[in-house]
Amino acid sequence: MKKEHLILVTNDDSVNAKGIHSLVEVAKQFGQVVVVAPDKPQSGMGHAITIHDPLRLKKSMLFGEVEAYSCSGTPVDCVKLAVYEVLHRKPDLILSGVNHGENSSTNVLYSGTMSAAIEGAMEGIPSIGFSLADYSADADFEATKYYAAQIIKQVLAGKYPKGVCLNVNVPKLTLAEIKGVKVCSQAHAFWADRFEKRLDQFGQPYYWLTGEFSDVDKRPNTDLHVLKEGYVSIVPTQYDLTAYNEMDNFKNLENEN
Amino acid sequence: MKKEHLILVTNDDSVNAKGIHSLVEVAKQFGQVVVVAPDKPQSGMGHAITIHDPLRLKKSMLFGEVEAYSCSGTPVDCVKLAVYEVLHRKPDLILSGVNHGENSSTNVLYSGTMSAAIEGAMEGIPSIGFSLADYSADADFEATKYYAAQIIKQVLAGKYPKGVCLNVNVPKLTLAEIKGVKVCSQAHAFWADRFEKRLDQFGQPYYWLTGEFSDVDKRPNTDLHVLKEGYVSIVPTQYDLTAYNEMDNFKNLENEN
Numbered sequence: 001m002k003k004e005h006l007i008l009v010t011n012d013d014s015v016n017a018k019g020i021h022s023l024v025e026v027a028k029q030f031g032q033v034v035v036v037a038p039d040k041p042q043s044g045m046g047h048a049i050t051i052h053d054p055l056r057l058k059k060s061m062l063f064g065e066v067e068a069y070s071c072s073g074t075p076v077d078c079v080k081l082a083v084y085e086v087l088h089r090k091p092d093l094i095l096s097g098v099n100h101g102e103n104s105s106t107n108v109l110y111s112g113t114m115s116a117a118i119e120g121a122m123e124g125i126p127s128i129g130f131s132l133a134d135y136s137a138d139a140d141f142e143a144t145k146y147y148a149a150q151i152i153k154q155v156l157a158g159k160y161p162k163g164v165c166l167n168v169n170v171p172k173l174t175l176a177e178i179k180g181v182k183v184c185s186q187a188h189a190f191w192a193d194r195f196e197k198r199l200d201q202f203g204q205p206y207y208w209l210t211g212e213f214s215d216v217d218k219r220p221n222t223d224l225h226v227l228k229e230g231y232v233s234i235v236p237t238q239y240d241l242t243a244y245n246e247m248d249n250f251k252n253l254e255n256e257n
Numbered sequence: 258m259k260k261e262h263l264i265l266v267t268n269d270d271s272v273n274a275k276g277i278h279s280l281v282e283v284a285k286q287f288g289q290v291v292v293v294a295p296d297k298p299q300s301g302m303g304h305a306i307t308i309h310d311p312l313r314l315k316k317s318m319l320f321g322e323v324e325a326y327s328c329s330g331t332p333v334d335c336v337k338l339a340v341y342e343v344l345h346r347k348p349d350l351i352l353s354g355v356n357h358g359e360n361s362s363t364n365v366l367y368s369g370t371m372s373a374a375i376e377g378a379m380e381g382i383p384s385i386g387f388s389l390a391d392y393s394a395d396a397d398f399e400a401t402k403y404y405a406a407q408i409i410k411q412v413l414a415g416k417y418p419k420g421v422c423l424n425v426n427v428p429k430l431t432l433a434e435i436k437g438v439k440v441c442s443q444a445h446a447f448w449a450d451r452f453e454k455r456l457d458q459f460g461q462p463y464y465w466l467t468g469e470f471s472d473v474d475k476r477p478n479t480d481l482h483v484l485k486e487g488y489v490s491i492v493p494t495q496y497d498l499t500a501y502n503e504m505d506n507f508k509n510l511e512n513e514n
Contacts, residue, residue: 046304
């Protein structure tokens with residue numbers, strides 16, 4: 001008899017978000033699911049970990065018969081606690097999301113959803129982050145669920161390379177409208193940040209981060225490009241940030257002068 | 258007359274840390290310095306940004322005649338606020354650190370110091386993160402200051418490629434003991450995490466993140482390797498996380514089945 005897969009599900013929108021409940025529904029088709037996810041929204045937390053505060057982990061009844069815990073920390077804390085304190089072994093697969101909102105392009109660096117998947121890759125565990133290009137709390141996850149099932153099935157069946165996780169983004173379209181899946185690269189696109197400056201009741205300033213995203217990357221096979229064309233984007237994403245192609249350009253720094 | 262360089266200095270150990278004051282001393286030799294740094298320790302914050310809370314920015318008198326601000330946010334928030342609300346232009350150079358503690362290997366992902374430099378690279382600004390392998394509050398930054406000056410001088414003189422920042426780590430050695438500088442890659446080394454579980458006054462559990470770092474990367478030219486040999490390590494570090502070499506291995510995901 002084939003051993004059942006052990007699947008960890010986490011996210012950054014917290015145990016209360018519709019997206020993680022949609023992902024758990026899909027994951028249940030593929031094995032035993034355990035949820036360890038933040039107890040409050042952790043969007044934009046990137047790869048943050050909690051060093052100077054203790055972490056809390058509480059049993060959650062929000063997922064019916066599925067074993068679930070809410071955690072006071074970040075998405076990366078959730079992965080670490082799940083592997084070392086809840087499961088006491090590496091799961092066969094980590095699924096993160098489904099995020100309410102796109103995590104394409106350089107947003108992968110700010111994304112708690114994707115940082116949980118990257119942490120999984122660092123643990124040597126096949127890991128996939130899913131995001132839907134719809135921020136609304138009641139977003140329609142039906143198309144995402146279909147493609148998540150397709151992708152999970154193939155990842156579990158195939159040979160998964162080390163050092164990599166997958167960044168999956170789904171456009172805000174119906175299943176009939178989506179054209180298919182493209183494996184592509186992270187677009188080099190950036191936020192032109194702005195801050196909204198206001199004054200508090202004492203006349204002191206405070207700032208809200210805002211801004212506009214602009215795609216300056218003209219390559220055809222980027223995630224932003226294929227999403228705009230109506231495809232689900234998959235970016236193989238690594239934790240090795242070394243710019244190997246640029247190393248020779250900095251060789252002069254080895255000489256003192 | 259040559260235009261003076263505008264240099265932004267930030268860190269993750271806060272405006273109160275000895276490391277940032279050492280770095281400002283060096284930076285002052287190369288142009289006009291402005292400091293925007295966290296008002297409290299932000300170690301381990303990775304690439305986190307503050308979305309759901311407003312940010313505070315206060316003038317700081319801790320740096321003498323140098324214009325300085327403390328910020329309630331993360332290191333990445335500091336860079337964004339500095340560029341868009343303080344300087345109102347992109348500085349010529351961003352320096353982050355000197356971090357009290359090493360940021361070699363995969364620690365680059367957790368590091369607030371390095372995330373500030375990576376944010377700088379995303380803004381198209383030459384950016385360098387400096388870390389000293391000594392966690393103590395009263396660490397000796399003399400050797401780091403020497404090498405920081407050498408590196409800054411050459412970075413300002415040369416042509417700096419886009420999309421990259423530098424991760425500089427200095428071993429805990431005297432200037433006489435350090436053998437030189439090596440440009441190298443990020444080691445594939447990982448934390449074997451553990452959690453210390455305790456019970457609070459109500460008998461409820463809480464967890465402290467701890468663990469041991471283990472270097473499983475046998476390549477000779479990694480940052481961990483050259484640091485152990487007594488060199489300053491410089492890793493050219495990019496924000497494009499695409500695993501280009503692995504894209505073909507995931508092409509099968511484009512086929513539904």
